[in-house]
Amino acid sequence: MLKQNLKKNKKGFSLVELLVGVAVFTVICVSVYSAYTSIFDVVHASRARLGAVDLSNEQFEIIRNLPYSDVGIYGSIPSGVLVHSQTLVRGQASFDVTITVRNVDDPFDGILGDTPNDLSPADFKLVEVEVNCATCKNFTPVIFTTRVAPKNLETASTNGALFVKVFDANGNPVEGANVHIENTTNNPPITIDDVTNANGMLQVVDAPPGVNAYDITVSKEGYSTDKTYASTVSNPNPVKPFATVALQQVTQLSFAIDRVSTFNVSSVTQTCVPVPGIDFNIQGAKLIGTSPNVLKYDQDKVTGGGGTLTINNLEWDSYLLTLQDASYDLIGWNPISPISLIPNSTQAIQLVVAPKNPNTLVVTVTDSSTGLPLSGVDVTLSRSGFTPVTEITGQGYINQTDWSLGSGQATSTNPAQYFSSNGNVADNSPAGDLSLSQIFGEYVGSGILESSSFDVGSPSNFQKILWTPVDQPPQSGSPSVRLQIATNNDGGDWDYRGPDGTSGTFYTIGNQNIHSSNNSKQYLRYKLFLDTISTSTTPNISDISFTFTSLCMPPGQVYFDDVPIGIYDLHLSKAGYVEQDISVDISSPWQSQDVVLIPN
Structure with missing residues (x-):
């Protein structure tokens, strides 16, 4: 019995019990250590703050023992012997010690430029001492201020005053x-x-007089910058020249700053395919000089390898983007240019481009009452001796005009x-x-x-199917040209259907609406059926086109390219709006035309 009790007493801890004990011990140790370090940080911060307070008192003692005329910052206003910023070591x-001294115009005896006019506005000085410790943990800067007044009676000042007013885009004052x-x-x-x-x-207050002597720059973290400008060869007439301070007069200048914004620019085709390396220029509307006009923002940019570019730190303004690329023309932009950028915002911009063709005309149509772009406007370009061309705003198109390289291409890469x-x-x-x-000089009866497959870049809504010539030889019979189309989102299965959305019907008329079952699809194929009842006559196709709307086809815009130089008639029509006819002189490689339609 005694041996059994001894064996029981020798029983140890299990592994689970040991792990639980270690975990409890670890939690206790970590808690104690955290409490210790927290107390140490508090003590250290308290010591640092006491040191900062002592350092502030030290600076004030130095200031109190200075003559009144020496209480100021060297090379500043008021001028004196003090240093604006310095680094001092204690322990x-x-x-970091920053001293700021300001002249104050006390309203008790009047204000300079007001009634009564205080001809000696520097009534006393306000001294601010700020002490900061960047290397101290949990340290809050210490700031103290005091007033310093002269012992003698004031006399008329030989200086003036410079007041700087800063406001934001909405006219609200900007503090700090x-x-x-x-x-200089x-x-x-x-x-x-x-x-x-x-x-x-x-x-x-009490600024020395000077003509165009004061260069002023206003800024704030995360905000735009506004400033005065010197008169130079490139900017002989600045809108806001250096400030002039006159004897016993107040000069007040206003500056406008606000939070900066961002443009996310992408260069794509009308089928949403990214186009890298597009050169463009971006200009703001704000001027820093006149005669000649000097823009505040005017920069050349290039989209990156993925056809995108982020432009940061833009101030609120109206921006105009123009292409200056050697290989591509701008055929549209979304939103329409010029683009109004508001403060503290991010604006996406699509530059829709196409391979450069001679004499491209971009037409932008907007509503007169809202200023918004109008989609669905028929825009017809015509003149004597030129076959009229009609495009619809807000719609892109894919077309094929050549089949001479034969079959064997599953995805359209070679047109x-x-x-x-x-x-x-x-x-x-x-x-x-x-x-x-033809077989032995006679046309076969039918061909398919x-x-x-055409990729329009993103799910799109297909609008119309068109082909030329519209009129076919009557000897071929009717209809001698029939088409079906198939659409999908994976480029895989092709189920050909006609204008009622079934496989038993065909598109037989050019400029026919495409059935809505093809909406929200990305890929398209067509199947062409040619028929004749005469062995001596054949139908003929020179062009097949499809119009569509997509995320990359800007609303309210169309373009015409490869247009011979000359004066053209531009006819615009849309249900519910007054039709317009204007004359357009196409005389340059690229030009744009803005048109405003008035509702009926």
């Missing part, structure tokens, strides 16, 4: 804006770095090829056109051709 801590002022004509030169008050105002035929379609008679084949 093991390094402190950084104001940098330089006057004074001896010694003057440099002031200060911030605006709650009213968006910085008042520099002169197709997928397959039954062997009864001649693809180069006449050159680039389609017709029925299936196109390659």
